[in-house]
Amino acid sequence: MTATATPTRSGLARQLFLDLALPLIVYYGLRAAGVDQWWSLLLSGVVPVISVLVKFARTRTLDLLAVFVISIVALSLVISVMTGDARTMLIRDAWLGMVFGLVALWLLGSVWIGRPAPMYIYRAFVLAKVGPDGLRAWESKWDTDREFRHGMRVLTFVWGCAGLLNVIVTLIGAYLLPLDLAPAVLNASWPVIVVPTGIFHLWYTKRRNLRA
Incomplete structure (x- = not known):
């Protein structure tokens, strides 16, 4: 059990460094230079793309989220090259934030319509944890x-509000904050909200x- 958990934690830490810290290090390092x-x-902005490509070269697997992120980065880079506008590259984060904003709206809508979205999101985790009988017992509680x-x-409402808050912060950061401040705010906003x-x-x- 220990041998399995350790690579998972180290892998998560490495991914957070590549996706969150390294782009900021590159940006502010270049600005200082x-x-x-x-x-x-x-x-x-190229750093996450390189990370995804290296992972693909090693594992020959490419998840849909990675493809989406690369598409957003590529589109924003093409537009920014055409316009010469640095802020266009920040707006790509706003576009990505809007997609997760739709998820937040789905969460909030499910509070009042049908079963809350986490009942479906957690289903695979509950099944893996307690098996088919445990899953049926957990779902029957509803x-x-x-x-x-x-x-x-309540839980669904809280997560939905957190998602919308992240979208608002992302949009404000991309469109209104000074360019040298916005990258730090955009990269820090989601962990500050999610943690x-x-x-x-x-x-x-x-x-x-509420757990199974």
């Missing part, structure tokens, strides 16, 4: 346990007995 904003953003229904709705939301999730699901 006197490189202009356009080239700094261009070169820092029909028999009023407290469970209330707890799932406390995740901590609340763990606390609330245990307190309200």
Whole structure:
């Protein structure tokens, strides 16, 4: 069990460094060296693409999210080359944020319509954890346990609000913040929002007995 957990943690830390820290290091390193904003953003934006390509070369696998991210980066780079506008490259993050904003709207809508979205999102995890019988028992709580229904709705509402907040911060950062400040804000916004939301999730699901 220990041997399996350690590579997972190290892999997650490595991915966070490549996706979050390294682009900022490249951007602000280039700016400190006197490189202009356009080239700094261009070169820092290529970092995630290189990471995905290296992973593909090693594993011969390419997930849909990686393809989407590469498409957004490529489109923003083409547009920015045509316009010469550095802010266009920041707006690609706003486009990506809008996609996750649609997910947030789905979460919020499911609070009042049908079953909350996490009931479907968590299904595979519950099945892997407790098996088919455990999954049926967990899902049946929705029909028999009023407290469970209330707890799932609260949890879904919190995650939906967190997603929308991230979209708002991303849009403000991409369109309004100074160019040298925006990359740091855009890269820091989602962990600043997701980490406390995740901590609340763990606390609330245990307190309200929402786990399988």
